[in-house]
Amino acid sequence: MNALAGQSAVLFGFLAAVSGAGTTVAGLVRKRPALLRRGLAHVWVVLGAAVVAVVVMERALITNDFSLEYVAGNHSRATPLLYTVASLWGALEGSILLWSLILAGYLALMARRFRTRADDPLVGWATVTGLAVAVFFFGLMLGPANPFREVVGKIAADGAGPNPLLQNHPLMAFHPPVLYLGYVGFTIPFAFAIAALATGRLGEGWLIETRRWTLFAWAFLTAGIILGAWWSYEVLGWGGYWAWDPVENASFLPWLTGTAYLHSVMVQERRGMLRVWNLSLLIATFSLTILGTFLTRSGVLDSVHAFTESPIGPAILGFFAVVVAAGVGLIAWRGDRLRSPGAIDSPLSREGAFLANNLLFGAFAFVVLLGTVFPLLAEALNGERITVGRPYFDRMVTPVALTLLFLMAVAPALPWRKASGELLRTRLQWPAWAATAVVVACVASGLRGLGTLLAFGLGAFAAAAAVRQLVLSARRNGMRGLLGRANGGMVVHIGVVVVAVTFAASSAYGHRAEFRLSPGESASLAGHSVTYLGTRTVQYPSKRRVIADVKVDDGKVYQPSLSLFPNATQAIGTPSVRTTPAGDVYLTLIAAPRTPEAPAVLAVIVQPLVMWLWLGGALMVIGTFMAVVPGRRRRPTEPASAPAGEYRPTAPTPPRPDPEPVRMPEPVRDPVGVARPAEASGT
Amino acid sequence: MTEPTPGPEPAPVAESRPGGLDAATGTDGGGGSLRRWLPFLLLVPVVTIALFVGAGGDDAGPPTPARRAAGIAGEVRCPTCEGLSAAESEASASVAIRAEIRRRIDEGETDDEVRSFLVGRYGRDILLTPEGSGVAGLVWALPVAGFVLGAGLLVLTMRRRRDQPLRTASAEDRRLVEQAMGR
Incomplete structure (x- = not known):
């Protein structure tokens, strides 16, 4: 029953997406606005189908319908409700289902936002692109990643339950959906980029339409990555939060190119330059989300040769190839119209700094991508097994990150066009x-x-530059002065500094030791003392837990534990962490004692600052939302605004990035804005 | 010099010629600008000395066997888990590797001897740091080459753009404009 309902919903969504894309293409080719409107309306059917499919799957999980392979493989009767609901994204098929739901949701938001402009070919092509992506994901669920596949043969009375690591911490319920909101969110800007290429309207129109979409997607991606690091810290028990493992890198790669895009897009809005580059960055960001899905979901990481065992790997890889080929092909086709009219006057200028930023983020992304796929390439090409691990990433990324911190301090101080000493x-x-x-x-x-001192110093440099700008802006405009892109961006910068400083401090000044302690014995590490009090065993419906009581610094008692799940052989450790603003004491139980009097083995990790990592991440997200809210709007009638003739209703000048009252009047009035051939011909 | 700029304000173009920077600061008067830069210049030796002191001697003295062992374990992959080093993982294989490293250090082996033992037992890919030569060397060289190439391209385009003579309208351009103006 659930299988039938779910499969029908997926099929329905697939057909609606195909028909919507087809109708829209027909409307675009035959220039029939009625067809365009009808095509856009299909998005709602796709959303309805995705919602039904997800509801059916959740119902199957909650009602223990073990006739579905997915439920039988990822759920058990003993699984608590929260993790039952979260099992939807605990494995491949369900996560594709979640992806499809979020994609359909974004497309529906797009349809709503642009409902009065459905006749516009730009919106039409964006709809086609979005629906084409939906066709791929619904198609995956019809074929290789069918979440509603039924169990062949006898239906078991109980299921295997989720992976023990995935039912160990409530963050599991939030991290994947938030991450997917970020991943999938880049589909909308990508769709508009493709639409801009398809329609030839390559001016700044499409950028401005998708500005907020990009910022929201970026904020969710940031939050998702930070939540993932937090989950890793709270659950995995090795005391770290970032291991440069391929799954983490897969989420980090689109973040890097997306961040580069958020910066370089300002050069295009302001000066009309870097058109090809911005389109490439967006297409790269979207492609990297697909590549990340391929890396993490196809089994290719276990062995290059594993991914062809299921058809899902080749399918995603093929889609990735199509996206890249389409993007590159369209850019090549439109090459002549993409040539930008402007020029950079001086490297010592805001746009020069943004270019340097892009070079560094490009290098950063390249290092992470190469380090992630190099072992696969080497194995595929000449059968050599190579490990590219943390020391590689640390060594390659540190200089780039330090230079970025330096740039974060200097760039906001630079005016457009040219700076004087x-x-x-x-x-x-x-x-x-x-x-x-x-x-x-x-x-x-x-x-x-x-390296650590440089990180602290450059971090202070960057943070002070950001604070200076915020203070000046707030002094001029009150609390509103903290809003808008430039000021919200400064808040994000402060968040980045907090994260970077925490990262540097906790990697450099951490201590780790293992102690074999009998009940009542104490040990000390880096100025903290831990006293082992004893263990007790608690039986839960889904697991058996051995809990150690450990007193830290003669204060509160912490309880690291080992859990044994019925279907797992190895015990899963759950760390217990004493968190203070100054630093964490991280406790894991490594070996439970055989008898109550016997000694237990505890690992103690002392790291400074760690909690600031989550706070810095939160600040980045808050700052992004502050950047989304428009800052102080200059009305065209306002005398302080630009001279008559400067105001361009199609492309409002972004809030002035620098609130400095004295230096501000730029001698230069963007001559580029006067003649933009591509913009003029398109609109 | 006649300026055939299309924009209504030719002034900025002249201002943004190379040399504008020197001209701007030059008019402030050499001695005055030096005095104003003085607080900045004072910071340079202060930061340099501080970083020199900070980068120098670690207070811990000669490395203890435990620290050497931890260092080597941090460069070695945990054979059974994803993405962790043997120093961080509690998998039994990692615990065994840690014990083996410590035993060999206590027996007087050097760090390199311990590493080559591990490579001999588990293969080259036990080390988290790829080699600097051979195929693995590419993973080090490619990003550096890419960065240099990217930076070079960036500088070149910037320079070419700046050295470009001011664009003059060709006959074709004029025709287009006339067309657009509707004649």
């Missing part, structure tokens, strides 16, 4: 003093390590 001196003076003070204070208090 005098201007930089006044704007960077106190950030530079702050940075020096921090470095001197750190060295004086005994902290060592060149």
Whole structure:
């Protein structure tokens, strides 16, 4: 019953997506607005189908319908409700279903947002692109990744239950959906980029239409990555949050290119340049979300040769190839119209800084991508097994990250077009003093390590530059001065600094030790003492848990534990963490004692600052939302606004990025804005 | 010099010629600008000295066997798990590797001897750091080459764009404009 309902819903969604895309293409080719409107309306049917499919799957999970392979493989009667609901995204088929639901939701939001403009070919092509992506994902569920496949033969009375690691922490219920909201969110800007290429309207129109969509997607992706790191820290028990493993890298790659895009897009909005580059970045971001899905879901990481065992790998890889080929082909086809009229006057300018930013983010993404796929390539090409691990990433990424921190300090101080030394001196003076003070204070208090000190100093430099801008802006415009892209962006920068400093500090100044302790015995590490009090065993419906009581610094008692799930051989450790703003004491039970009096083996990890990583991530997300809210709008009638003739209703000038009152009047009035051949011919 | 700029304001173009920067600061008067830059210049030696001190001697003295063992374990892959080093993992294979490393260090082996033992037993891919030569060397060289190439391209395009003479309208352009103006 559930299988039939689910499969029908998926089939219905697939057909609706195919028909919607077909109708829209017909409307575009024959220039019939009625068809365009009808094509866009199909999106709602797709959403309905996805909702029904998800509801059916959740119903099957909650009502223990073990006639479905997915339920039998990922759920058991003993699984608590939260993890039952979360089992939807616990394995491949369900996560494709969640992906489809989120995609349909985004497409429906797009349809709603652009409902009055359904006749516009730009919206039409974006609809076609979005629905084509939906066709692929619904098609996956019809074929290789069918979540509603029925069990062949006898139906078991109980299922295997989710992977023990996935039913160990409530964050599991939030991390994947948030991450997918980010991943899938890039589909909309991607669809508009393709639509811009298809219609030839390559001006700034499509960028501005999708600005907020991109920011939301980026915020969700950021939140998803940080939640994933947090989950890893709270659950996996090795005391870290980022291991540069392929699954993490897969989520980080689109973040890197997406971040590059968010910056370089400003150059295009302001100066009309970098059109090809921005389109390439968006297409790359979307392709990387697909490549990430391929890497994490096809089994290719276990062995290059494993992924052809199920048809899902080749299907996703094929889709990836189609996306890349379509993107590159369209850009090549439109090459002549993409040539931008502007030029960079001086490398020492805002646009010069954005270019440097893009070069660094490009290098960052390249290192992460290469490090992730290199072992696969080497094995596929000459059968050699190579491991590319953490030391590689640390060594390659550190210089890039430090340069980015430096750039974060200098770039916001640079005006568009050209900076004078005098201007930089006044704007960077106190950030530079702050940075020096921090470095001197750190060295004086005994902290060592060149890279770490540089991270602290450059972090202070960047944070001070951001705070300076926010203070100036707030002084001029009150609380509203904190909103808008430039100021929200500064809040994000502060969040990034917090994350970077935490990362540097916790990797450099962490301590780890293992102790074999009898009940009542104490040990100390890095100024903290831990006392092992004893263990007890608790029986849950879904697992058996051995809990150790450990007193930290003669205060509260913490309870690291080992859980034994009925269907797993190895015990799953659950760490217990004492979190303070200054640092964490992280406890894991490694070996439970055989008898109550016998010694237990505990691992103790002391790391500074860790909780600031989550707070920095939260700040990044909050800052992004502040950037989405429009800042102080200049009305065209307002005398302080640009001189008459400057105002362009199609492309409003973004809120002025620098609130400096004295230096502001730029001598240059963007001559590029006057003549933009591509823009003019398109609209 | 006649300026056939299309825009209504030719002034910015002249201002943005190379040399504009020097011209702008030059007019401030050499001595004055030096005095104003002084606070900045003072920071340079302060930061340099602080970083020099900070980068120098770690207070821990000569490495203890435990620290050496932890260092080597951090460079070695946990054979049975995904993405973790033997230092971080509690898998039994990692625990065994840690014990083996410690035993060999206590027996007086050097770090390199311990590493080559591990490579001999588990294969080259036990080490998390890829080799600097052979096929694996590419993973180090390609990003550097890519970065240099990208930076070079960027500088070249910027320079070419800047050195370009101001664009003049060709006959074709004029025809297009006339057409667009509707004659």
